[in-house]
Amino acid sequence: MEKNQTESLRKMVYASLMAALTAAGAQIVIPVGPVPIVLQNLFVMLAGLLLGSRWGLASVGVYLMAGICGLPVFAAGSGGFGRLIGPTGGYLLGYLPAVYLIGMISERSEGRVLSDVAAMIAGCLIVYVFGVSWLKLITGMTIAKTLAVGMYPFLIGDGLKIAAAVSIVKSLRPFIFRHQTSATPA
16 A cells, blocks of 8 residues: 555544544533533544644544434434534534644644643634534523533633643654654644
8 A cells, every 4th residue: 555545544544533532522421501511622632633633623524424413422422413503512513623723733833732732722712612602692691601601610621631632642642643754743
């Protein structure tokens, strides 16, 4: 098999694995209101950092398409198009631009920890903008109430997920990129 084909196949496998891990992370749920605490956003961040913008986007796209098609990959084993028009739909759709931005920053930063942290913070902010905006629109809550149920309860957990992602990426990057000619994400 040609080197480019081998590399594309490897990235496709990694993207599929990240989509599966994102689905698994969605099954770990702490219900705290209309938007539960889940681990799926940790895997979205990891997809961006480890796979880059293009393959991270493919990973999240596969995850979302599986859920839209009805597979039970969303929070608490749910699936279907209805989840996108429910209270969590904005968060789910926000994963697409978030993973792309995280991947883009990661590709340009060549694995620097502070850049990775900044990328994940930016990604979280994008998810919050999409998610809180949609939650407010769907529920009709005031902005203060929407932030109280759709963002504030998640800030500490997202900080912990970012810290965990830094450690995970430090361990996995050498493994993922050992077959490439350069150690930068692509």
